[in-house]
Amino acid sequence: MLRLIKDTLISQVVTLWRVFVHAFDKTDTVEYPDVQPQMAARWRGRIILSRDPDGEERCVACNLCAVACPVDCIALQKAEDDEGRWYPEFFRINFSRCIMCGFCEEACPTNAIQLTPDFEMAEYVRQDMVWEKEDLLINGTGKYHDYNFYRVAGKKIGGKDKGEARNEAPPVDVRSLLP
């Protein structure tokens, strides 16, 4: 009996002591939103569409992100400017479906679509979670600074003629027989 009282009592006192000591610990509570957390650059949060180093839209409307997306929450339509450049006429992400998996970024051949460390995407109205190109497109290159798809691709666009892409010889003269 005495033994039982001793065990419980000591346990109670020890617990109280521990709780008391915790009062002097470093706090774990994050003071969000007063204190903003530090996010890693590779964090998979809000999706953006970036621009190439020349300031043009990077997305070429290839649809690869859309087909890679496991929840099918990307829809877009290809359009083409007068000089042959492909771009999305509209580009829509339904963030209420997005699972932030990053597959779209993996699939993108132009580095246009990128996931950013921003996670503050809650909305009161679900409809507001549908983002269009105007909402997604930023004014910079995002995480990847140098890549410009059209400087590599063979398609001619405004400001880049045939033979002017990376590693290209000037267009051949079909009428010439020279080697």
Next chain:
Amino acid sequence: MAKITVDGIVYEVNPQNNLLQECLSHGLDLPYFCWHPCMGSVGACRQCAVKQYRNADDKIGTVVMSCMTPASDGAIISIADAQAVKMRSSVIESLMISHPHDCPVCEEGGECHLQDMTQMSGHNYRRYDFKKVTHRNQNLGPFINHEMNRCIACYRCVRYYDDYAGGKDLAALGAHHHVYFGRQEEGTLESEFSGNLVEVCPTGVFTDKTFSEHYTRKWDLQTAPSICTGCGAGCNTTPGERYGTLRRIVNRYHHDLNGYFLCDRGRFGYGFNSSDNRITEASLVSSHADEKGVRKPLTQQEAQRQFDALTAGDVVGIGSPRASLESNLALRARVGVKNFYAGFSAEQQRCMQAVIAINREQGLHCPDIRTLEQADCVLVVNEDITNTSPRFALALRQAVRNRAAQLATDARIPLWQDAAVRELAQNELSPLFILSPQGTRLDDVATETFLSTIAQQVALLSAIANTIDASVGTAATDEDSAEQARRIAAALISATKPTIVSGTSAGSEALIHATANVARALRKYSVQSAAINLCFAMPEVNTMGLALLMEEGGGTLDEALQRLARGNADAAIVLENDLSLRTTPAAIDAAIAGTDSGSAVWVVIDQLHNSFNARAQLLLPVTSFAEQNSTFVNYEGRAQSSHQVFPADAALRPGYEWLTPHDPLSPLLTTSETILFHSAQTLAAFAGAEKLLPPRTGMQALMKSPRQLHRYSGRTAMHAHSNVHESKQPTDRQSPMAFSMEGLSLQKDSSLLSAAWAPGWNSNQAISKFQDEINGELKQGCKGVHLLQRTLPPQSAMAVNSAKAGKKGTFVVYFIDHIFGSDELSAKSPAITARSVGPYLCIGKSEATALGLHQHGLARVSNGDHVVELPVLIRQRIAAGAVGIYCGAEINRHLFAGSVSVAPVNEDDNVLARSRQMFSDLIINDSLINNSESGRG
């Protein structure tokens, strides 16, 4: 049957074929580029390398090109052999050294044979660091995009375009690694079959320009098996839809009909579907005094109510050869057979009756398109098939090569040795005779083209029949025609598969009988009393279907219009028909005016606005071929199902839904299937049509076939802008297909095959996985149901009244058709409009000079009552005493039938320049365009 061993497994093969074809037939994955199932092998790309062993003891073997090696009995090969694998991956690497980094911006991406083969051959990373060869592109017209950088020099394009389709303006230019596939100079590709380049080219060099304008990846297209509505041939197509609009049409393999190829009207003529001309809502002309004549939009319910109210009394129903069988049946059921009238002109109806009788006659055979390709002597009568049923023309271009096949067989050269066979035959062609009022696009492969008016053709046919069988027809009166008749008769008699092709577009019954008489006479000589091939091209997709329906009773269009003019009906329902194309304006005016005591209320159900349906009181919008399930009957009498591709706008309904009175007590929906089933039970002409309905047994009874490929993307975003709460997929209660990616996968059940796909095969070449062997039948799927049975005993030759000759000083008129422009609906597609021309007059050089007409000037054409001024095209090759009129949509051809007089009009330079511009778009073989001033006085 021979046996070959591939990687240790024995396969039964046909030794006539090559190894590649047999490997693919057995479902093995072996990469290739230059070989094509329809064009044989040339061994150009070296991609199909395999290891061949001399015998079982040979452990070393030799690398051979499987496409150039016969599948001879006992052959032992290996696809998996390390050396062969290495060779294939080196070949693809070298093919890719100059390939641009284009896939994301390439229209071929996702259905690219080059992507597939690169994957299959195992080439991943670029090691070649030197400069890539680049090329400038050409503008090849409104149909085809050119991106020459992507070429791998497989030569398929020129082999198809020049060798197969008879084009003259695409060539391999330049030399060595600078070789260039394009035209001598930039310009529109001339061939009527240029669109097939899109599917033949294994890369993104040639792509569909109309598709690129609203581009969507193949995996995102919603598709269903459909039928081309461009003409009556019944080619099978796969239209694709995304975001509610039709995006493109590609070929769908049909063993007997179109095979791998379509014509450009069928491929690029879909744009009318979403054109501004489309009728998108029901409208009613107001009858209130204060707003008389104002057209008011109606909701669907109001429209249906108005429709029922307006057509409650005595109603005349006018059917249509371009509407589905179901819609015609529903109209007939609604108005009753007494009040049902044919929607084609009276002469067309008479011609169709004659054609149906001929198609029921024993001893004759209506060839499908594949059989046309096998003909060894062809007579084309009057019909300009390149412009009316273009796919036939492509088949006849193959038929003339049967001589080459014969020579090759004699020389024991396998037919798949394409280059060798062509080299051997040089210019030797099987006989092809053409009777035509003007030079045709097939003249370059024709043995002879006899320029002749209908009357002369009837006489010549009579003489031919008489030469073949003296008891038939009448001998020629002059020595020239007797000689011509003898030449044609001799060729037809000595052929083993003589074939006669004509059509109904001239509207001449005499010509049809005269043509049939030749076939009947030929029976005497037919080899082993095989049936003689005789077919008639039909101008519209369901001409035959409507004609068969008219066999079950009903009146002619003239009777309908006369009845309406007498005021003998309260209302007229016109189903998908622009009557101004079928009869004279006067007849329509009279019918619309009715009598003083009253005129009928006109209800028109149609797809596109036109001047005729603008006069209707009630206009009802109807779904197009891609938005409804339909049955169409082609020129052979083959009924085929065309499935709905995508849900239509809410305001649009299929004709049969508008027309079938809704019974609120009946829970059963009136569907195309129930209508077809009912007609098959009740109408003799359609007996057996129920076989078209897919069997609802086994898996099919439980699961639907998906219209979307399994990679279909964007489901949860495509409609999210209007409502983030995704609605349920539209259900399809009408057909065995679903607007969804779920259901029976193609690999389990391909009886409703639209877009072919197989693992590793994303391009259209995946079709080989669905054929029982290469070029064979589809393993599953319906080829259609033949409604015409050969039940009539062989007829003896019919007496033919030869057509009357024109008065002195006048010209006999023949009407010109154009592949781009003559078909009512496709003509309203932007790409087709860009290729079509306005009305014009065609006249021979000596006549033009005599009259003082000059090339591209104006002429006044008159038949006494009606006068029209038309630009003049002077042609070298045109029957004496005849002039051709191309009516376009502007001129009513019924006004000028018969004969006309022609006089010059003083034109100013503006007019000349305009018409010169117009004629520069016209592609004919023998215009005098290049010396256009020659006619100037």
